[in-house]
Structures are given as structure tokens and as C-alpha cells.
Amino acid sequence: MKKEIEQAAAAIRNARFVIALTGAGVSTESGIxxxxxxxxxxxxxxxxxxxxxxxxxxxxxxxxxxxxxxxxxxxTKPNKGHLAMARLEGMGLLDGIITQNIDMLHQKAGSKTVVEFHGxxxxxxxxxxxxxxxxxxxxxxxxxxxxxxxxxxxxxxxVFFDEQIPAAALMASKELIAAADLLLVAGTSCQVTPASSIPLQIKKKGGLIIEINLEPALDNLANITLQGRFATTMTRLTDQLNAGKEE
Ligand SMILES: [Zn+2]
Missing domain, CATH: 3.30.1600.10 (SIR2/SIRT2 'Small Domain')
Structure with a gap:
């Protein structure tokens, strides 16, 4: 795992524009x-x-x-993973989050650019x-x-099941995806549309994908897979990047 964390940190450091896609798995450790x-x-x-x-x-x-x-x-309170993501944004290494969650935990953690696909x-x-x-x-x-x-x-x-993704959220996510050359997928198996198409869009234009999941689901798409709990893994990754910055 140490090697993968180092690889992921290096990829994030080398990327121009990093976005994250999060789902239910990032909030389970907050008790949801x-x-x-x-x-x-x-x-x-x-x-x-x-x-x-x-x-x-x-x-x-x-x-x-x-x-x-x-x-x-x-x-509900944000967990260490949410806080680490907010920290990453503060370090200038994460440019935006697209979340499928409606629990507002990214914002509570201090993340600024958050697109809520499902309101x-x-x-x-x-x-x-x-x-x-x-x-x-x-x-x-x-x-x-x-x-x-x-x-x-x-x-x-x-957003209820038979409702459209809000136009503003769709537009904001499109802009993030267009700019991104690295996608960090966390806590989602990307099975629900339209979020499911995001890894494919990034891959298609040559971007990198890092997956953080307890049960990895993007085997064919992910360049780096960090198998583990969101809070622990995200914290380790952010600590690694922070340490790199101080060197
Ligand atoms: Zn009224």
C-alpha cells in the first residue's frame, strides 16, 4: 500500500487539474x-x-x-477523509469535487468547490x-x-429518482471534467448514471484515474487502486502530499 500511496501522490503532484468523484462510501465512516x-x-x-x-x-x-x-x-459530522480532501484543496492540489451525496459533509469539512449531482x-x-x-x-x-x-x-x-440532474450542477461538472487530467474516485463504484460516465470521459482524453474503494470497482479503468477505507486512505494520501511539499 505504501508504494501505491507514493505513486498516487506523485500522480497528483504532476497533474494540472485534479477533480474527485465521491459517493456513498465516503460517508459510511461518518455513520451514514x-x-x-x-x-x-x-x-x-x-x-x-x-x-x-x-x-x-x-x-x-x-x-x-x-x-x-x-x-x-x-x-452527521465529516470524517477524516472529508477533512483530508478539504486540506488537499487548500494545498492547491484538488480543484473540485463532484459528489453523488446529499449529506453536505464535503462542505462541512471545508471544501469550497463542490458540485452536488443529486442536490x-x-x-x-x-x-x-x-x-x-x-x-x-x-x-x-x-x-x-x-x-x-x-x-x-x-x-x-x-434529486428524486425520476428527476433530472440540476442544470447548474451538470454544467459545473462538465467544466470540471473538461479541465481535469486526473480523477480521484472515492467511495463509489460508479454504477449510477450520469456519474458512471465520468471515469470513461477522463480516460478517453488520456487522463489518469486513482480509485479509493474498500472494494475496488474500476479495475479496467483505474491507473492506481488504493484499496481501503476512505478516511484512513485519504488521510495517508494527503499526508504524503503534504510531506512532499515541505521537502
Ligand atoms: Zn408556496
Whole structure:
């Protein structure tokens, strides 16, 4: 592993523009089980009944039972891996993160350039008048939050299964991908579109791919595979780069 960490650090140091793609695996060590895993959110709430915009429009009160659980995530703290990624950005060695997570942990860790492919629960919206409400407003309510004007239940700005990736996020990610010559994949097996196409896009233009996964999934695409837990591995990698800087 030491050799691979050194190789990965050298590749990052030599790259012009480094981006990261993260998924559920980076947050499990913060205590958020992968929504798709056994015992995860979508094993207890059928995505078709609780995770689509159609379901929300039909019966928002029902979908709010699932959202109550999601809101508990707002107490979650970033782990050492999130903090290491933020540190890497501060060192000028990471230019942006594209995340599939809605838990805001990268931002909480201090990362500045974060594209949220699937939105987040940082803000909520009234589907009738499009008025936006911050998370703090929702947390202050005793009951499920409704729009002050329309009295309709609010929807979080997370992307439901049948919704499009927000245009702004798609645009921002395209710009990052276009500029990148190195992609750090962490905590995701890249099976869900459109995130799944990002490693291919980087590979196609001759970029390098470093994978950090407990169970590596990019065997054919990754140039360097760091098999291990996100928090430990990301910390080791960032420490290695930091040490290199001081030399
Ligand atoms: Zn409204």
C-alpha cells in the first residue's frame, strides 16, 4: 500500500487539474449507511413510493416520513477523509469535487468547490410558488414544513429518482471534467448514471484515474487502486502530499 500511496501522490503532484468523484462510501465512516445497501434508506422506504417526484406530488405527507429520517443526517459530522480532501484543496492540489451525496459533509469539512449531482437537503422549495426555504427554517418547525404562502408541504432540493440532474450542477461538472487530467474516485463504484460516465470521459482524453474503494470497482479503468477505507486512505494520501511539499 505504501508504494501505491507514493505513486498516487506523485500522480497528483504532476497533474494540472485534479477533480474527485465521491459517493456513498465516503460517508459510511461518518455513520451514514449507503442508502442502497442492506438496512439503508431505500431498503426501508420503497424508492417508487417514497423517492419519486410523482410520489411526492401524490402524497407529500407520506414521503415526509422518509424525509424525517433524512433530516436526521444533518447532525452527521465529516470524517477524516472529508477533512483530508478539504486540506488537499487548500494545498492547491484538488480543484473540485463532484459528489453523488446529499449529506453536505464535503462542505462541512471545508471544501469550497463542490458540485452536488443529486442536490442536497440544505434548502427546500414549495412546488407551487417555487419559494425557497433554508434548512434552518425546516428545523425550526414543530410539524412538517409548509410554504408560508401556499401552505403546501415543502420538498427538499435533493434529486428524486425520476428527476433530472440540476442544470447548474451538470454544467459545473462538465467544466470540471473538461479541465481535469486526473480523477480521484472515492467511495463509489460508479454504477449510477450520469456519474458512471465520468471515469470513461477522463480516460478517453488520456487522463489518469486513482480509485479509493474498500472494494475496488474500476479495475479496467483505474491507473492506481488504493484499496481501503476512505478516511484512513485519504488521510495517508494527503499526508504524503503534504510531506512532499515541505521537502
Ligand atoms: Zn408556496
Amino acid at each position: 449507511p449507503d442508502f442502497r445497501s442492506k438496512g439503508g434508506l431505500w431498503s426501508r422506504f420503497d424508492p417508487m413510493e417514497y423517492g419519486t417526484i410523482g410520489a411526492f406530488k401524490k402524497d407529500p405527507a407520506k414521503v415526509w416520513h422518509m424525509l424525517d429520517e433524512l433530516l436526521e443526517l444533518t447532525d 442536497s437537503i440544505a434548502s427546500f422549495r414549495c412546488l407551487a410558488c417555487q419559494n425557497e426555504y433554508p434548512l434552518a427554517f425546516v428545523q425550526e418547525q414543530k410539524n412538517h414544513p409548509v410554504c408560508g404562502t401556499c401552505k403546501q408541504l415543502l420538498k427538499p432540493d435533493m
